[in-house]
Amino acid sequence: MTTDPARPPARRGPYAKSRRRRESIVAAAHEVFAARGYRGGSLQDVADKVGMSQTSLLHYFPAKSDLLLAVLHLRDSITADGSPRDLSETLVESVMRQASFNETVPGVIELYTVLCAESLTDNHPGLDYFTERYEALRSSYLRAFAALADEGRLRPGVDPERAAATLVALWDGIQTQWLMAPELVDMAGCLRDYLELVVLPE
Amino acid sequence: MTTDPARPPARRGPYAKSRRRRESIVAAAHEVFAARGYRGGSLQDVADKVGMSQTSLLHYFPAKSDLLLAVLHLRDSITADGSPRDLSETLVESVMRQASFNETVPGVIELYTVLCAESLTDNHPGLDYFTERYEALRSSYLRAFAALADEGRLRPGVDPERAAATLVALWDGIQTQWLMAPELVDMAGCLRDYLELVVLPE
Incomplete structure (x- = not known):
């Protein structure tokens, strides 16, 4: 995933920060699920990878299955x-x-x-x-x-x-x-x- | 899996009983792993299915990975x-x-x-x-x-x-x-x- 130089710079402030946080969680979940599967990879594994508590993570993705769908849609955007x-x-x-x-x-x-x-x-x-x-x-x-x-x-x-x-x-x-x-x-x-x-x- | 009528009847006694026990454990593990995967299916799930304690099960298969290999070899004999x-x-x-x-x-x-x-x-x-x-x-x-x-x-x-x-x-x-x-x-x-x-x- 590279930055498109033709795009305007990302907005600053709480919205941009929240979006970056979501992206880093999905990227971490991508690694965890590829390494251990969906059932084998825990929310705690993902939280540990992004240095966040599991409670904070659940603020972004209320259920593990939401995170799975976000990972699958990230995959769609890559391939x-x-x-x-x-x-x-x-x-x-x-x-x-x-x-x-x-x-x-x-x-x-x-x-x-x-x-x-x-x-x-x-x-x-x-x-x-x-x-x-x-x-x-x-x-x-x-x-x-x-x-x-x-x-x-x-x-x-x-x-x-x-x-x-x-x-x-x-x-x-x-x-x-x-x-x-x-x-x-x-x-x-x-x-x-x-x-x-x-x-x-x- | 059917009984081959050309085969002599199975031996009786403790050896035959132990073999039947192993077979029923492997058949149960086959179902559990197909339904939940190897990581998602626990030894306790398999033990519950054959009505045996996990300790007794470990007498037949000392590690979960031994059970996995037995299941894969059973599969080979079916297909x-x-x-x-x-x-x-x-x-x-x-x-x-x-x-x-x-x-x-x-x-x-x-x-x-x-x-x-x-x-x-x-x-x-x-x-x-x-x-x-x-x-x-x-x-x-x-x-x-x-x-x-x-x-x-x-x-x-x-x-x-x-x-x-x-x-x-x-x-x-x-x-x-x-x-x-x-x-x-x-x-x-x-x-x-x-x-x-x-x-x-x-």
Whole structure:
């Protein structure tokens, strides 16, 4: 996260201070949940990391689940899901750009992988977020593959709906393997190979 | 898990009783870890489920991590990773058989998904198991794809090593999506599509 030089300087005073406090809490929670999971990481761990009492922390985030959602939305602002940046960027370009970017932020990928699977456990407050996220991702890639099919650029026989689910699945799964053995797993190469199999050259 | 009628009846006496006790503890831990994760599920939860004190449980499994490894090995005995059952079964047949079987055991798939991702968190006793498992799976599918390449049945341009990592990744990722939305995700269809893309018909 860098400061945008085109932006006006942040406002001073109590509001700006409160916002910075919130940001530092969310950044600390991001580290704690990536290292220990949501269930394994306590509010006390987060409070300790920002040098604040748990009572003060609860003033900013009344429940641990509020902090989880703030962390997930921070993640969304860091990674952009490989959705096309503008109309001139192709599906393949945007996936490759995002995959290369992800290799620079293993902590963010770990957080996502850990919380996503953990959300399958009983009464986890992250389940709706991940379920909706998958539906949105599949819809987005379905539209991209359907548009390619209209242009005659989807390999004959490829089903756009299953291809969308497959791309999302492959991406998730290869990230897990890469986190465990980054020197053995060619994350971007596997994604590129798949896209080259299903998308015909212009 | 069914009883094999071809097997001799289990031995009676203290050894058989102890073995049954271990089995019921591992089955209970399987449920607890699938529902709450390894960190979120306590030894007390497991002890309560089998109606035993935590002290008695520790007689069978001295540490929680021993119980985790026993649960992972039980999982291995339930699912067989889609490796060919015998020489006459092709790669495609064995993957499809295993994928169809997995749809009948969502609890086992959930356990695997939750523990695998959780093993990425700090000092998790399951990390070596999963890291080694991925290496073994990639090697196994690499051999299968390399053999198909030797027969001229791998699509030209497909790299057997990346295809092996891709198949494993797709399988993991599609299981996660399927656990969240079984009615929306065609797990076996996505795996079949991928194999049909890379493996040429005989």
